[in-house]
Amino acid sequence: MGDITRIGVIGAGLMGSGIAEVAARAGRDVVVVEANAAAADAGRERIEKSLARGVEKGKLSAEDRDAALGRLTFTTDMEACSDRELVVEAIAENEALKLEVFGKLDRIVQSKDAILASNTSSLPIMRLAMATQRPEYVVGLHFFNPVPVQKLVELIPSLLTGEETAKRAEAFASEVLGKTVIKAPDRAGFVVNALLVPYLLSAIRMVEAGHATPEDIDNGMVLGCAHPMGPLRLTDLVGLDTTMAVAESMYAEYKEPLYAPPPLLRRMVEAGLYGKKSGRGFYDYTRGE
Ligand code: 3HC
Numbered sequence: 001m002g003d004i005t006r007i008g009v010i011g012a013g014l015m016g017s018g019i020a021e022v023a024a025r026a027g028r029d030v031v032v033v034e035a036n037a038a039a040a041d042a043g044r045e046r047i048e049k050s051l052a053r054g055v056e057k058g059k060l061s062a063e064d065r066d067a068a069l070g071r072l073t074f075t076t077d078m079e080a081c082s083d084r085e086l087v088v089e090a091i092a093e094n095e096a097l098k099l100e101v102f103g104k105l106d107r108i109v110q111s112k113d114a115i116l117a118s119n120t121s122s123l124p125i126m127r128l129a130m131a132t133q134r135p136e137y138v139v140g141l142h143f144f145n146p147v148p149v150q151k152l153v154e155l156i157p158s159l160l161t162g163e164e165t166a167k168r169a170e171a172f173a174s175e176v177l178g179k180t181v182i183k184a185p186d187r188a189g190f191v192v193n194a195l196l197v198p199y200l201l202s203a204i205r206m207v208e209a210g211h212a213t214p215e216d217i218d219n220g221m222v223l224g225c226a227h228p229m230g231p232l233r234l235t236d237l238v239g240l241d242t243t244m245a246v247a248e249s250m251y252a253e254y255k256e257p258l259y260a261p262p263p264l265l266r267r268m269v270e271a272g273l274y275g276k277k278s279g280r281g282f283y284d285y286t287r288g289e
Contacts (some may be wrong), residue, residue: 003085003168004028004085004086004115004168004172004176005028005029005085006028006029006031006083006084006085006086007020007023007028007029007030007031007084007085007086007087007088008030008031008032008033008080008081008084008086008087008088008105008109009023009030009031009032009033009087009088009090010033010078010081010087010088010089010090010091010101010105011033011034011089011090011091011092012032012033012034012039012040012042012043012044012046012074013039013043013090013091013092013277014046014145014146014239014277015090015119015143015145015147016032016043016088016090016091016119017032017043017046017047017050018050018143018145018146018147018148019088019090019119019143019147020032020043020047020072021047021050021051021068021147021148022147022148022177023176023177024047024068024069024071024072025051025060025064025068025148026176026177026178027071028071028176029071029073030071030072030073031073031075031080031081031084032044032072032073032074032075033075033076033077033078033080033081034074034075034076035076036076037076040074040075040076041074043074044072044074047069047072048069050146050148051065051068051069052065054148078101078104078105078108079108081105081108081109082108082109082110083110083111084109084111084114085111085114085115086114086115086117086169086172087105087109087114087115087116087117088117088118088119088141089101089102089105089116089117089118089119089120089128090118090119090143092241092242092245093120093121093122093123093241093242093245093246093249094245095123095127098118098120098123098128099127099128099131100131102116102118102128102129102131102132102138103131103132105132106131106132106133106134112134113137113164113165114137115137115138115139115165115168115169116132116134116137116138116139117138117139117140117141117169118138118139118140118141119140119141119142119143120140120142121142121190121193121242121245121246121249122188122189122190122193122245122246122249122250123188123249124158124186124187124188125138125139125140125156125157125158125161125186126158126159126160126186129158129160129161135158135160135161136160136161136162136165137161137162137165138158138160138161138165139155139156139157139158139161139165139166139169140154140155140156140157140158140184140186140190141153141154141155141156141169141173142154142156142184142190142192143179144192145237145238151178151179151180152179152180152181152182152192153173153174153177153179153180153181153182154181154182154183154184154190154191154192155169155170155173155181155182155183155184156183156184156185156186156190157183157186158186159186187253188249188250188252188253188254189246189249189250189253189259193246193250194250197243197246197247197250197259198258198259199231200231200234200235200238200243201243201247201258201259201260201261201262201265202231202258203217203230203231203232203235204231204232204235204262204264204265205262205264207232207264207282208262208263208264214230214232214233214282214283217230217231217232218230218231218232218233232281232282232283233282233283235275235281235282236275236276236281236282236283236285237275237276238275239274239275239276239277240265240268240269240273240274240275240281241269241274243261243265244261244265244266244269247259247260247261247265248261268281
């Protein structure tokens, strides 16, 4: 379905910049909104680097890179989303901030059948939808990191998402972005994180208990089970702050001890050791690791 041409992305962090990049590469006009100019610049740089990597690897021509960059506009003014047909919110996993964004988008986005989507990893879509006057147009579209590489998108309709909204969002992810879509229930963790997060937390508990080193745990899963990366390196990639936020949402929903963030994860987040994006997590990235 080619009907969605004007996209907005709120947040230019790891996920938002990835979503903006794949939409621009798919020929869509993309407005990216960040809270401040420095964050917008960092998002633009991340996309430029990723596109440059595509050119280096021969996956993208220099003309296509320039065309994709030409379709991207970075701004700090959410009003720039007024004419968007689909807006994907991809800010930090903070419920109060996300509710504020959905309230604002509801006022700003003019088209009455525009879709307001969230890339939340774990918060109920229903709650975000109820921050708007148009819950039938709100849906979850959950991407995976790195967005240009991972082929999956989880589609999460809430109890009130319209059938047409879900169909259009699914067609956008599959036909325009070329992703494989799975339908997930509107419950914390959806499908993938419901399985992945307890696994990552178990690995962190193993480190905490002195059961094995991060290197040995990761080597075990990469070399023993053919995972592309081990759980501690993957936690570093996802971000320890994001992993903790997702675990907290899941624990709040189910009160299942397996989902409770282990103290070591909390301490590392308190220390600012967020993983790859901050330079240090279970591994040190400051030396180009
Ligand atoms: N942008 C674009 N392309 C990228 C990229 C990026 N950021 N990172 C890697 N790639 C491409 C490379 O160009 C390369 O392409 P090629 O094979 O065609 O040459 C390919 O991906 C492999 O990259 P590398 O050779 O540099 O490195 P690796 O082979 O180690 O792969 C990885 C890196 C793609 C990150 C791989 O290790 C992987 O898939 N890891 C698992 C990631 C994962 O599980 N993600 C999901 C996390 S959960 C989540 O996001 C949900 C949230 O709610 C928590």
